[in-house]
Structure formats: C-alpha cells, structure tokens
Amino acid sequence: MKLLWLQSGGCGGCTMSVLGAEAPDFFSTLRGAGIDLLWHPTVSEETGAEVVDLLQAILDGRQVLDVLCIEGSLLLGPNGTGRFHMMAGTGRPMIDWVRALSACARHVVAVGTCAAFGGITAAGINPADACGLQYDGRQKGGLLGPGFMARGGLPVVNVAGCPTHPNWVTESLMLLAGGDLAADDLDQYQRPRFYADHLVHHGCPRNEYYEYKASAHKPSDLGCMMEHMGCLGTQAHADCNTRLWNGEGSCTRGGYACINCTAPEFEEPGHMFLETPKLAGIPIGLPTDMPKAWFVALSSLAKAATPDRVRRNAATDRIVVPPTVHEKRKR
Amino acid sequence: MTETARDSRLIVGPFNRVEGDLEVQLDIAGDRVVAARVNSPLFRGFERILEGRDPRDALVIVPRICGICSVSQSVAAARALEALAGQAVPDNGRLAQDIMRRVENLGDHLTHFHVFFMPDFARAAYAARPWFAEVEAGFKAAAGSAVREAVAARTALFHVFGIMGGKWPHTLTIQPGGVSRAIDARDKVRLAAIVADFRQSLERQLYGADLDQVAALATPEALAAWRDQGPAGHFRLFLRIAADLGLDRLGRAHDRFLSYGTGLDHRGGFWQGGAVSALDPALIAEDHSHARMAGRERRHHPFEGSTVPDGTDEVGYTWCKAPRLAGQPFETGAIARQLMAGQPLIAALVAGQGGTVFTRVVARLIELAAEVVALGEAIRQLNPKGEWFAPARLPADGLAMGLTEAARGALGHWLRVEGGRIASYQIIAPTTWNFSPRDSDGLAGPLETALVGVAVAPGERAPVAVQHIVRSFDPCMVCTVH
Numbered sequence: 001m002k003l004l005w006l007q008s009g010g011c012g013g014c015t016m017s018v019l020g021a022e023a024p025d026f027f028s029t030l031r032g033a034g035i036d037l038l039w040h041p042t043v044s045e046e047t048g049a050e051v052v053d054l055l056q057a058i059l060d061g062r063q064v065l066d067v068l069c070i071e072g073s074l075l076l077g078p079n080g081t082g083r084f085h086m087m088a089g090t091g092r093p094m095i096d097w098v099r100a101l102s103a104c105a106r107h108v109v110a111v112g113t114c115a116a117f118g119g120i121t122a123a124g125i126n127p128a129d130a131c132g133l134q135y136d137g138r139q140k141g142g143l144l145g146p147g148f149m150a151r152g153g154l155p156v157v158n159v160a161g162c163p164t165h166p167n168w169v170t171e172s173l174m175l176l177a178g179g180d181l182a183a184d185d186l187d188q189y190q191r192p193r194f195y196a197d198h199l200v201h202h203g204c205p206r207n208e209y210y211e212y213k214a215s216a217h218k219p220s221d222l223g224c225m226m227e228h229m230g231c232l233g234t235q236a237h238a239d240c241n242t243r244l245w246n247g248e249g250s251c252t253r254g255g256y257a258c259i260n261c262t263a264p265e266f267e268e269p270g271h272m273f274l275e276t277p278k279l280a281g282i283p284i285g286l287p288t289d290m291p292k293a294w295f296v297a298l299s300s301l302a303k304a305a306t307p308d309r310v311r312r313n314a315a316t317d318r319i320v321v322p323p324t325v326h327e328k329r330k331r
Numbered sequence: 332m333t334e335t336a337r338d339s340r341l342i343v344g345p346f347n348r349v350e351g352d353l354e355v356q357l358d359i360a361g362d363r364v365v366a367a368r369v370n371s372p373l374f375r376g377f378e379r380i381l382e383g384r385d386p387r388d389a390l391v392i393v394p395r396i397c398g399i400c401s402v403s404q405s406v407a408a409a410r411a412l413e414a415l416a417g418q419a420v421p422d423n424g425r426l427a428q429d430i431m432r433r434v435e436n437l438g439d440h441l442t443h444f445h446v447f448f449m450p451d452f453a454r455a456a457y458a459a460r461p462w463f464a465e466v467e468a469g470f471k472a473a474a475g476s477a478v479r480e481a482v483a484a485r486t487a488l489f490h491v492f493g494i495m496g497g498k499w500p501h502t503l504t505i506q507p508g509g510v511s512r513a514i515d516a517r518d519k520v521r522l523a524a525i526v527a528d529f530r531q532s533l534e535r536q537l538y539g540a541d542l543d544q545v546a547a548l549a550t551p552e553a554l555a556a557w558r559d560q561g562p563a564g565h566f567r568l569f570l571r572i573a574a575d576l577g578l579d580r581l582g583r584a585h586d587r588f589l590s591y592g593t594g595l596d597h598r599g600g601f602w603q604g605g606a607v608s609a610l611d612p613a614l615i616a617e618d619h620s621h622a623r624m625a626g627r628e629r630r631h632h633p634f635e636g637s638t639v640p641d642g643t644d645e646v647g648y649t650w651c652k653a654p655r656l657a658g659q660p661f662e663t664g665a666i667a668r669q670l671m672a673g674q675p676l677i678a679a680l681v682a683g684q685g686g687t688v689f690t691r692v693v694a695r696l697i698e699l700a701a702e703v704v705a706l707g708e709a710i711r712q713l714n715p716k717g718e719w720f721a722p723a724r725l726p727a728d729g730l731a732m733g734l735t736e737a738a739r740g741a742l743g744h745w746l747r748v749e750g751g752r753i754a755s756y757q758i759i760a761p762t763t764w765n766f767s768p769r770d771s772d773g774l775a776g777p778l779e780t781a782l783v784g785v786a787v788a789p790g791e792r793a794p795v796a797v798q799h800i801v802r803s804f805d806p807c808m809v810c811t812v813h
Contacts (some may be wrong), residue, residue, distance in 0.1 A: 007351070007352065008373070009373065009375050010398075010809075011395050011396060011397050011398040011401070011500075011809050012350050012351060012398040012399060012809055013395065013397070013398020013399075013500040013501060014398065015398065016398040016399050016401075016499075016500055017398070017499075019442075019482055019485070019486070020485070020486045020489055020499070021486075022483075022486050025479065025482060025483055025486065026482070027473065027474070027479055035474060039347075040347075040473070041345065041347045041348075041352075041447060042347070042348065042350070042446065042447075043348070043451070043472060043473040043478075044347060044348075044472055044473060045450055045451075045454065045471070045472035045473075046347070047343070047345070047346055047347050047348070047594070047793045047798060048343045048345065048346065048792055048793035049343075049792040049793060050343075050347055050792075050793070051347065058333065065703055066541060070805065075373075075374075077377070078640065084373070084374045084375070084640070084650075085352070085372060085373045085374070086372045087344075087345060087352065088344025088345040088346055088352050088353055088354035088370070088372050089342055089343060089344025089345050089346075089354055090344070120380075120392065120395040121375050121380075123392065124379065124380035124381070124382065124383065125376075125379055125380070125382070125383075127374075127376025127377050127379040127380065127640070128376050130375070145773065151543055161495045162395065162501060163398060163498075163500055177801050178586075182395060218720065218722050219506045219508070219509070219510075219511035219720050220509070220510065220512065220513055220719050220720040232485075240498075244493070245493060245497065245498035245499075245501055246489050246491075246492045246493030246496075246498055247490035247493030247494070248490070248493045248494060249492060249494065249496065249497045249498045250497055250498065251491035251497045251498065251503065252497075252721050253497055253512075253515075254497020254498065254502060254503065254504045254511065254512050255497070255504060255510070255511030255512035255614060256497065256502075256503035256504060256506075256511045257503070259391060259503075272385040272387055272388060272413045273387075273388055273390075273419075274390075274391075274503070287348070305515075315420070317513035317718075317719055317720070318513055318515060
C-alpha cells in the first residue's frame with residue numbers, strides 16, 4: 001500500500017505524536033503492514049523538485065496512491081484563493097493539490113482534528129478561513145464537499161484528536177491496508193469507531209471522585225474535574241484512559257481537564273476551557289446518555305454520601321487519607 | 332557559455348525535514364548564490380485567534396502553534412501570565428515546568444541530528460566519499476539504523492511526559508503558578524530511570540563515550556583529536572564528514588547571537604564582536620517591510636505589534652516578519668545559549684570560524700550531552716513533599732512578557748490584557764529571527780545571509796549545500812509565522 005502524507009494548516013504535532021508509536025514503532029508498523037511511505041515531509045529524503053515530480057506522477061496516473069494522509073486544516077483564505085498556504089516550490093495553493101490528489105487516492109485520511117474538522121486553526125475569527133477535508137466544524141462539506149467518496153468507496157476517514165494518539169493513526173492505516181475498515185466502522189463524524197465508541201471517562205483514575213462528586217477546585221487537586229475545572233471526559237469520544245499516552249499518561253492523569261479534542265468545534269467551547277459553565281449550580285454539559293433529572297438526583301445523593309477520605313483527598317495534590325485496610329474479622 | 336548566461340533564479344521547495352513548509356529562492360550568478368530570499372509560505376494567524384479570549388485560554392491555544400516546540404510555547408505563555416499576575420511560583424512547580432521544557436528540547440536535538448540533518452549525507456551525491464557506506468547504513472532517511480534508534484530513544488525519553496504532562500505534545504499540565512500534576516517519590520525514581528536510560532543510549536550510539544567527557548570538550552584541538560582518535564560513534568562520524576566537506580566554512584551568517592537565558596537562569600543576553608552583553612527586550616522590534624503584512628510604515632515593539640495579513644501584497648515575499656534587536660538581525664539557538672553559558676569550545680569555534688553549519692551542529696551536540704547530565708540533577712532536586720502549584724489571580728488589565736528557550740532558540744510572548752480579555756498577543760519565535768526576510772534597511776536575515784556565496788553545480792535543482800545550511804538552523808516553520 002503506497003502512502004503519501006502532506007501537511008497544511010496545522011502544527012505538525014500529529015506527526016510528532018505518531019513518531020512516538022511504540023511496540024512496534026512507526027516504521028516497523030508500516031513495514032509489517034506492507035505500507036510504503038511514498039513521501040512524508042518530516043522523514044523522507046526527497047526535497048524540492050524531486051517531490052514535485054512525485055506529485056505530478058500521481059496526478060498523471062504513473063504512480064499509484066493508495067492512501068493520502070492530510071495533516072493540518074485546509075486554508076481557503078484569503079477570499080477563497082488558498083494563498084495562505086501556497087505549497088512551496090509549486091506556486092500553487094495547497095488546497096488545489098489536496099483536491100487533485102484526493103481524486104487519485106484509494107483512501108483519504110484526515111490525520112488530526114484540524115484536517116478532520118478545521119480544529120484549533122479555525123478558532124476565534126478563523127483568520128485563514130480554515131476548514132477540514134470533509135467538515136467545516138460540525139457542518140459536513142469542508143474542502144472536498146459533503147458527497148466526496150474516495151475511490152475505495154469510503155468518505156474521508158477522520159482520525160481526529162489534538163494531537164492524535166500514535167496508534168489511532170497506525171491502527172487506522174493497518175485496517176485500511178487489510179481491507180478491514182468499512183463505512184459502518186466510522187461514527188457519525190467519520191471517526192474510526194475502534195477508538196471513538198469509547199469515552200475518555202472510561203478508565204479515568206478519578207472515577208471514585210466522580211461517583212461522589214468530590215471535586216477539584218484548582219490545578220493539582222486530585223478530585224473530579226467535571227464540576228469546576230471544565231472536564232468533558234464524560235462526553236468526549238476517545239479511549240485515552242484505557243489506551244494511555246506516552247507510556248502511562250492521559251490528560252486527566254496529567255491533572256487537567258479533557259477538552260474533547262476529538263470533537264468538531266472543540267476549539268470554541270463557548271467558555272473558558274478550564275472552567276465548567278453552570279446553570280443554577282449544575283454543569284451545563286451532562287455525562288453522555290444521562291437524563292438530567294437523574295444526574296441532579298444522584299449528584300445530591302452522592303455528595304451527601306461522600307466518604308471523608310474521598311472528600312479530603314479531592315482537595316489536595318496527594319493522598320492524605322489512605323483507604324481503610326479491612327482486617328479479617330477475628331472469630 | 333558566459334557567466335551572465337548562467338545567471339538564473341532557483342526556487343527550492345517543498346523543503347522537507349524541517350518542521351513545516353519552506354521555500355527558498357536563490358539568485359545565482361555563475362556558480363554561486365548571490366542573493367537568497369526565504370519564504371515561509373503558511374499563514375494561520377494564531378495571534379489573531381487569541382484576541383478576545385480569556386487570557387488563561389492561551390494555555391490551550393499556544394502549544395498548538397507547534398507540535399515540536401509545544402511545551403516551550405506553553406512555558407512562554409505561563410511565564411507571561413505569571414508576570415501579569417505578579418505570581419510567585421513554588422520551586423517544585425517552576426522546576427517541573429522547566430524539566431518538561433528541557434526534555435522536549437533534548438528530544439528535538441536528537442530528532443534534528445538523526446532525522447532531519449544527517450540523512451542528507453546519505454544521498455547518492457556523496458556515494459564516492461570514504462564515509463558514505465557508514466552514513467548510508469545509519470542515516471538513510473526513514474530507514475537507517477541510527478535514525479530508527481534515535482526515534483526509539485526519543486519515544487522512551489518522552490515517557491517523562493506520560494508521568495509529568497499527561498501526554499506530548501499539547502500538555503496542559505503547565506499552568507501559571509506551577510504544574511497540575513504533583514510528583515511523588517515513586518514518580519521521581521521512575522523519571523530518573525527514564526533519563527538514565529536515555530543517557531546510556533546516547534553514550535552507546537551517538538557519542539561512544541561518557542556524556543561528561545563530551546560536555547567537557549573545551550578546545551578546537553580537543554575536538555580535532557576526538558575526530559581523529561576519539562571513540563567510535565555518530566558524533567565522530569559527523570566530525571569526519573564535516574572535515575571532509577568543509578562544513579566549517581559553510582553557512583556563516585552575521586555572527587550576532589541572541590538568547591533569552593539558559594535553564595532557570597533567565598538573564599538573556601546577546602553576543603556580538605566577541606563580547607556578551609545583557610539583553611534589553613525593549614530594543615526588540617518587528618519590521619514588516621518585506622512581509623505580506625500591513626503595518627510597514629514603522630517598526631513595532633511587540634507590545635505595539637500587529638498581525639494583519641495583506642494577501643494582495645506583491646512586495647512582501649513571506650508571511651514572516653523581521654525581528655531586529657537594536658536594528659540588527661540576530662541568530663538564535665544552541666550556539667547563542669552556549670555563548671551565554673560560557674562554554675569554551677563553542678566560544679573558540681565562534682571566534683575562529685564563526686557561526687557555521689559545523690558550529691551549529693557541534694553546539695547542539697555539546698548541549699545535548701551537557702543537558703542530559705543537568706536534567707538528571709534537576710530531577711534529583713524535585714521535592715515530593717513540597718508544593719507544586721499556587722493559584723494566580725490575573726488582573727483585568729495589564730502588559731506582560733514571557734521569554735524562554737525552545738530547542739531552536741529564543742521564544743517570546745508579549746501579551747496585553749484589557750477588561751479581562753486578550754487585547755493583543757504577539758509572538759516572536761526562534762525561526763522568526765533566523766529565517767527573517769529583509770528589513771526596511773535592506774538587511775537580510777541570518778539564513779538569507781548564510782546562503783550567499785554557496786556553490787551551485789549546473790543542473791542542481793536542490794543544491795545539497797543549501798540543504799545543509801538550511802537544516803543546520805533546525806528551523807521550525809510552523810512557529811515562524813504561527
């Protein structure tokens with residue numbers, strides 16, 4: 001399987017992340033799956049005209065292209081010209097290259113939330129008029145249009161995340177290489193379900209604090225970050241706390257809120273990222289699939305039932321009250 | 332064929348194995364480059380994205396400027412916000428922030444040497460050189476054994492982020508006032524083990540020697556002895572290649588160097604004409620005369636700066652502004668840091684050959700060795716019983732600056748807050764200095780200057796000497812324009 005990887009209006013962080021794939025590493029994973037890198041901006045030898053020759057060969061049909069990976073959002077500005085990113089050495093807007101190459105590729109993969117939905121580059125006034133390959137935020141469309149279907153029969157595969165987990169990318173590529181990714185393996189935002197059907201909440205080590213609504217009030221507190229600190233882990237579609245990052249990490253394990261970076265428009269939560277918006281003291285965003293009345297009822301019950309240990313630990317940066325050790329009862 | 336008949340213009344791009352997209356325009360007369368123009372072809376507008384937001388949102392936005400300098404961006408923002416709040420940070424919190432910044436920089440140095448820079452010597456153009464077989468086996472792009480070992484070593488090192496930062500890139504652990512994740516005694520020994528393992532991997536493969544020995548290299552003569560009789564390793568291999576190809580005569584710029592200070596010592600300085608002087612950040616100004624940006628009539632200190640792209644402009648040839656210190660272009664990076672720290676070998680190399688491809692790479696490799704040793708010491712200083720975070724209360728109005736060092740050099744954030752919202756946020760990244768375009772005085776930026784005089788063989792479409800020079804700066808193009 002021949003893979004071409006291009007970068008546009010992003011930070012390159014998804015490439016930096018994927019180079020951290022381990023057991024096996026990125027290069028071994030590709031080789032093991034029979035995936036050849038035609039070119040990648042960070043690791044390949046070819047520069048300048050050699051690369052332009054390769055792109056031209058793909059457009060002319062002289063070079064097969066099985067997977068086109070695009071990292072970074074697509075910049076339509078200024079005024080629809082795409083001149084905020086002219087691909088170096090070609091005098092041609094990157095969006096033109098991406099449109100043309102997408103038509104040649106068997107599969108098109110958006111690596112990261114920028115390429116999928118626009119992402120952080122589309123935040124605020126969206127100065128560069130950034131969008132995703134097939135979405136502009138939640139709105140289907142984007143650069144390639146709502147009806148786009150790659151030659152292999154799939155729409156754009158959105159490996160969303162800011163950054164993506166290395167293995168969300170490698171596993172998506174391996175599934176494509178094996179012909180094992182079908183349209184119903186993608187969720188409603190075209191994200192691979194193998195990671196998007198989970199919630200960040202699953203496996204979060206702060207679950208006991210969540211259960212009792214024993215909340216963190218400031219960075220470094222051990223408590224649940226949903227009530228005050230802006231955590232969206234109960235709503236965010238990803239397996240971060242069961243898969244883990246850089247060995248043993250995840251956002252909530254790092255002591256900060258999940259900001260739902262796999263979702264379209266995560267960049268504009270409508271409030272300060274690390275503060276939970278509330279109405280009458282109740283967080284506006286409730287856990288996924290949970291009726292509000294039950295949340296309110298269970299929360300007040302749970303708060304009343306909070307063990308002293310959990311309440312005290314929640315407000316500190318280390319365990320001050322260990323769990324009781326239950327001695328076997330003497331007969 | 333007359334010389335004038337060979338006068339031509341060469342456009343090199345897409346320029347890869349740099350972070351982000353880059354185009355270099357070369358005017359060639361005869362067989363030499365007579366003028367170079369550096370084009371940063373991507374504009375995203377992060378400074379404008381930040382405007383109007385709660386200042387604390389900068390911690391989410393700025394790391395995403397760059398996937399390779401992500402933590403440095405976070406640290407610069409945290410420093411600016413701490414300055415705004417007049418915030419005292421607990422020692423642990425400050426140290427933990429700095430450990431993460433240094434780990435990222437070490438990973439970047441490793442990536443630069445193995446993944447970005449060395450693979451150019453494994454190109455077919457060098458097949459006849461005596462060192463070629465060794466370089467090809469180790470450094471063939473994306474395939475060489477040393478490339479893959481380095482990527483694996485970086486991955487293992489970045490387990491530091493799995494413990495301290497949740498993830499890398501784009502951690503939110505770094506907060507004004509410290510860090511959001513306390514380190515206990517178990518974490519501390521685990522961190523020490525990760526760094527010790529990284530150290531051993533460098534000693535085995537890159538240097539073939541104890542890191543203390545590398546960091547203690549003090550004279551060009553000692554370096555030459557290492558090249559001729561030193562321990563086998565990729566450091567020595569580079570020294571041999573450099574001598575063979577004359578990399579010590581390639582890519583000299585202005586020999587003016589700028590740093591915002593090393594480690595926890597934030598006294599910035601600059602080096603010019605053999606002397607180090609203290610830095611006055613008030614003398615920094617950005618010039619837009621050759622950038623596709625409005626605001627060309629005068630230079631702006633970043634507190635008065637603006638970022639208004641002018642898409643119709645034909646005079647500007649890049650999205651990159653031209654930062655100047657007291658009106659002069661400056662080079663930033665490992666050389667500058669080593670000069671500020673008084674590293675005798677780098678000082679002697681700069682005094683002799685100047686800042687060249689060779690000096691830049693040697694400065695990075697010496698710094699890598701010294702910093703791994705220092706990192707082990709920094710981890711020992713973490714106090715599991717101490718405080719990690721102190722809440723910062725931000726005023727509704729104010730000005731603040733956050734300066735730090737990314738792997739590739741001096742990184743600064745200049746923030747203005749009005750009514751609790753970001754009114755202005757200006758960023759000058761290391762490669763903004765190094766790859767700046769001409770200014771209103773016609774002064775070219777460091778890379779533009781470094782490329783003048785380079786030999787170009789007939790038919791070369793991407794002259795390999797040009798590639799060595801460009802990559803010797805370890806450019807980060809996504810930071811450059813942001």
